[in-house]
Amino acid sequence: MSLTLNNPNHSNSFGNILRIAIPLMISGLSMSIVNLTDTMFLSQLGATELGGAGNALLLLTVLLVIGMGFSTGAQIILARRNGERNYFAIGSIIQHSWIFMLIWSVIVILFLFFVLPLFSHFIMDSTAIRNVIHEYLNARSWGIIFNSLNIVFVAFFVGVPKTKIIGFITPLIALVNIGLDYLLIFGGFGIPTYGVAGAAYASNISEMLGTLIFFLFAFFVFKHSKYKLFVWQGVNWKRYRIILKISSPVMIQNFIALAAWFVFFTLIEHLGEKELAASHIIRSIYMVLIIPVFGLGDTINSLTGNLLGQGHSNSIFRLLKNTNIIGFLYCLALQPLFYIFGEQIFAPFTSDLQIIEMGLPTMKVVFSALFIFTSIIVGFRVISGAGKTMVGLAIESFTVVIYLLSAWYLAQLPEVELYVVWLSEFIYFGLFLLMVYPYLWWGNWKELKL
Secondary structure, eight states: OHHHHHOHHHHTSHHHHHHHHHHHHHHHHHHHHHHHHHHHHHHTTOHHHHHHHHHHHHHHHHHHHHHHHHHHHHHHHHHHHHHHTOHHHHHHHHHHHHHHHHHHHHHHHHHHHHTHHHHHHHHOSOHHHHHHHHHHHHHHGGGHHHHHHHHHHHHHHHHTTOOHHHHHHHHHHHHHHHHHHHHHHHOBTTBOOOTHHHHHHHHHHHHHHHHHHHHHHHHHTSOGGGTTTTSOOOOOHHHHHHHHHHHHHHHHHHHHHHHHHHHHHHHHHHHOHHHHHHHHHHHHHHHHHTHHHHHHHHHHHHHHHHHHHHTOGGGHHHHHHHHHHHHHHHHHHHHHHHHHSHHHHHGGGOOOHHHHHHHHHHHHHHHHTHHHHHHHHHHHHHHHHTTOHHHHHHHHHHHHHHHHHHHHHHHTSTTOOHHHHHTHHHHHHHHHHHHHHHHHHHSOGGGOOO
């Protein structure tokens, strides 16, 4: 790793980008396969169960973005400290992150049990879907604590960056999750049928296993003493202020982005349950196939912080170019799959011909926009990796407003086809692209001190 930290040409090379990104891709792919499997299993229960559980997962993700944003801000700072070789500060950042995430997890759990039931009927028309949402979230609640701890572990290993362990642990817990999914949803081997709640229980148990493995690795295998990871360094409120200064815009930005995603699916739900089911199938496939994109984004985020910490800001443009090339080639390789094997990709999720018929053209629209999305993620993560999270929040806020207005307008058209509503993705991504790259060329992101 010393070569990576001391040689900027090595840091931004294709080989080093892929060395860091591939374990993250494997990790993300593993968890997305779990979501895909959830979708396949729940689709066997019916469109109501599929749509309700999908919306429940979106709502839960919206609630968890506060913690996710905090860990992202912590990762940005610890990557900079890693570049500066201020290793003890990294251990303190992680300890503060664990405390914050545990507190936020408890708040989310209390919200799910006592607050959500009071207003859920205002955001969901279908009583059946609303009941599925409550069933799933009540079962999922206690696993949130383990999910939050794992997020901090991942932030640490990405920021350092030592990502191989992430590529090992996540596939392991994904396999456990998939096996438990089948047993707990449908029953068998003496285990009762839990239906929708079974998918939640499977996620909880596998995430608890992941937390245990992460801890055992970090304590017994990883050289944690270098960072004082498990040596209590005390609570430093100034440390929280620094992290929150960077992470709070990320929290708000993630909340806005995911809330917009939730609002978008609420608009789809008003079109009909089959439209909602088709959209969730597309979302599940999409979330698997964009994993390499997010892996590249996390990589460029970490390397940007490390390079800035070393004082090699000019090397970031080569890093940006090389990462964009990798992303473009990946998207190019995917496109024939959707046009040649579209029905085969869609068929495992449902036998309903009407859902397939409205889903196929929608899937082509969504994945054609993947080229733009990939370039956005790569460029945007340079901005966030530099710590300019307020700029990211401003860009996200403006584009989301235009996105939701366009989606709402399209959804109101008489007898509108599902794929037409999804065309709003092009408006969202296109506007985002036009704002990110001019800032990268002419903005002052390289001068920020953390």
